[in-house]
Amino acid sequence: MVSAPAGTGKTTLVRMLVGEFHNVVESISYTTRKPRGKEIAGKDYNFISMQEFEEKIKEGEFLEYAKVFDNYYGTSRKVVDAQLEKGKHVVLVIDTQGALQLKKDLDAIFIFISPPSLEELKSRLCRRSSESEEAIDYRLSWAEKEMSLKEKYDYHIVNDKLKAAYEVLRSILIAEEHKNR
Ligand code: ADP
Numbered sequence: 302m303v304s305a306p307a308g309t310g311k312t313t314l315v316r317m318l319v320g321e322f323h324n325v326v327e328s329i330s331y332t333t334r335k336p337r338g339k340e341i342a343g344k345d346y347n348f349i350s351m352q353e354f355e356e357k358i359k360e361g362e363f364l365e366y367a368k369v370f371d372n373y374y375g376t377s378r379k380v381v382d383a384q385l386e387k388g389k390h391v392v393l394v395i396d397t398q399g400a401l402q403l404k405k406d407l408d409a410i411f412i413f414i415s416p417p418s419l420e421e422l423k424s425r426l427c428r429r430s431s432e433s434e435e436a437i438d439y440r441l442s443w444a445e446k447e448m449s450l451k452e453k454y455d456y457h458i459v460n461d462k463l464k465a466a467y468e469v470l471r472s473i474l475i476a477e478e479h480k481n482r
Pocket residue numbers: 305306307308309310311312313314425426428429460461462463464466
């Protein structure tokens with residue numbers, strides 16, 4: 302389970318992990334948000350309407366879901382179970398509300414990634430240039446709230462230099478795979 306304020310670099314880090322370790326997959330979430338720039342349906346997210354999302358909630362399809370920035374985001378129970386059955390490690394890249402819902406009843410590793418500073422977070426969000434200035438400000442104010450929850454996670458990585466942050470992330474995976482349980 303990986304959480305980080307939007308723009309911190311969690312997608313970048315998780316994709317590096319999936320690229321290196323063939324037994325690691327990312328869970329593709331459902332969202333009511335519209336696709337951004339280069340995003341691909343079915344790879345980045347399954348993009349659905351508010352009505353479709355609400356139907357899935359009723360049918361109990363979500364392992365967890367949350368409303369983030371006025372849109373719904375949720376993890377499909379079916380998608381996760383299918384990968385777990387294949388023996389894969391499934392990485393959920395989800396917000397703090399979703400992660401803390403799961404913490405109570407899921408045997409998983411919780412990793413929080415934070416930016417080196419809020420100024421750097423702002424510049425990463427601006428560089429990605431996928432959102433309006435208003436959306437960026439909203440994401441920054443939410444980031445401060447999310448950061449206050451980092452102590453509830455098992456691990457905390459600061460994504461300052463990408464290579465160093467990735468070394469920590471892959472080391473956690475390797476250590477956890479060798480842990481006596
Ligand atoms: P998130 O998934 O957390 O929203 P992204 O992975 O999309 O974030 O990264 C946001 C932006 O920051 C991207 O343009 C990415 O290339 C850049 N980025 C990621 N990690 C670093 C880093 N350590 N240093 C500088 N830029 C980074």
